[in-house]
Amino acid sequence: MAKIRVLIVDDSAFMRKLINDFLSEHQQIEVIGTARNGEDAIKKWRELRPDVITLDVEMPKLNGLEVLKQIMEEKPLPVVMLSSTTKEGAETTLQAIQAGAVDFVAKPSGSISIDLHKIKSELIQKVLSASKANLTKISILEDSKTAKKQTDISIDTKLQPADYVTTRRLTQSKKVVCIGTSTGGPRALQQVISSLPKGLDVPVLIVQHMPPGFTKSLANRLDSLSEIRVKEAEDGELLQKGTAYIAPGGFHLMVKSLGSSLAISLSQSPPRNGHRPSVDVMFESISAIKNYSKIAVIMTGMGADGSKGLVEMKKNGIVKAIAESQETSIVFGMPKAAIATNLVDEVVNVENIAQKIMDYI
Template identity: 60%
Template sequence: MVPSNKYKLLIVEDSAFMRKVISDFFKDHPAIEVIGTARNGKDAIKKIRELKPDVVTMDVEMPELNGIETLKYIMEISPVPVVMLSSFTEKGARQTLLAMEYGAVDFVTKPGGTISLDLHKVKEELIHKVELAAKIPIEKLKKHRKALSESQSDEPAFHEKSVLYYNRNFIGKMEKNDWRRTADKIVLIGTSTGGPRALQEVITRLPESFPAPILIVQHMPPGFTKSLAERLDQISRIRVKEAEQGEIVEKGTAYIAPGGFHLKLRKIGSHYELFLDDQEPPRAGHRPSVDALFESVSQFNELDKIAVIMTGMGSDGSKGLIALKKSGNVIAIAESPETCIVYGMPKSAIGTQLIDEVVNVNEIAMTIMRYLR
């Protein structure tokens, strides 16, 4: 009998060895208890109905019914937080991004391939992400599915009433004529857990003629950011790409920081170009870091900036936001707790008292556009 105060974990893996290794990770965990294992997708669907777990770990690649198809079915019939385990390959990255799109809340890469003899190297990461996922309310997953389906429809009209918080004091300090007419604009976005789906909901709503470059930091390992950029580029009206060293930023293009590099901005003559920094250490375990991006862009007072902080664990972005707000015109937007999968980074940013607007994720694109028109 599982104690009522413990979260129930179901492990879905086709390898008996991997099922045993992952189960052992949680053997003495004070808050998580393994209530069962499943050997494939069909078995997982059956076990989820029977055992009603609070959280699931699932291999991306499985026989009979793979992780992607299983996940789609689960999120339609019996939504539950799912952490995917992915091989560190190009195919694995693409499949993992699809899994995030279909409802997985996070993923962990297996060192060494599908049957990983070195899985112990990511033990703490997996435990931490399962702990986090177990606490996510099912309603949050349902709201993200609804918002995601809406993002595939025609661009909605913006409604003032959907703005949950509007900081008139900070807005009032900005010379609106300067903001609207004289300065070049740049949009900065930072996100982490739940970010791929949040980015999809924002980026796919932007018009093809978007009048500014967008620099994005999504906490992800190398390889996965390229797949994320390619996927967003396929389904968006603007151009989306993984940032490259030294390229000149252009309006209507979103640049995603590559995993393993801080994304920074520098000015060469009259142009702004990207600088990828793998020498500066990770910030709070992250490289790329939202703080590093924001602090880099803060030095350019001549640019009007829109800074957006969305779903994610921790406080990355808050220090950078303080640096941004010390100079130049800056509008800061945070995703609301109502739609965040993890309300960590936005909560920390709001705690600085420098956020101008807090809005649901499906209204962020329209809020950005309101300041660029």
């Protein structure tokens, strides 16, 4: 098996050495070079043609975002950003994902993190998953917003006869939408959430695998781009129609009945499948809510988070499940695992997910 050839870009010699040591331990990874700043990164990238680049956000001369944009314009390849957990670092990281980065890893204690070992396994896994990323999806997403503006979201009346009874029951009940995603998720969420119409008559719950400090910036960015309200979820708040709630990094998001309403419950119970927040935890919590129909969506991401929770949801009440297609998933792991349960009702491209949600609403 050919090794994944990696170029490491960081302005700290100490960090370059640590990252090199960590990645080189894995038998599938070969570090073929390092670069000390943005200009050096562009030069080494052109010379070495790596399979994956790990790219520091904050660097002199050319910063990580500027390097990334140049790479994506010239010859796209998988890039994993390394970011600080400051507010500015989080916002720049989201800009990097929008510009084409596959994923990011948060440095535990700033630009020079002597405790980088804390994210060693995460860094290795993200480099491995980045090497399998669907870059054609990254290159076409920018056109989606233009395409979206040319077609109004509407109720699709072309239902198959077998769907009629279930769909009638779904439309006559109270509903909640729940979305789970991971690698490539911020871009997919932007496409889906910004396509939902103003006046949406249901609440939306979202788990995006992200560390603390980044989900608030994601919520703010989506809120600025969307017709519906988007916010980071807070413990105890009542769900409102037309609002999307993003699980805070480091907390599981669950829901509980409170009279005739639903309330958010946040928990720091142990991670599930290595994740907190976990899609499975959210789905299992929603499966216990009575008198609601549920629309479950699983989009791009590494691993299988969400598939066990989907099984629980389908055991309890009316559930319509949507999975993102392989064609548009940046990483097809989570949708593939959900589809393998044979409980997914629709497999659709990301640009059609908002319309499909509205069909069920």
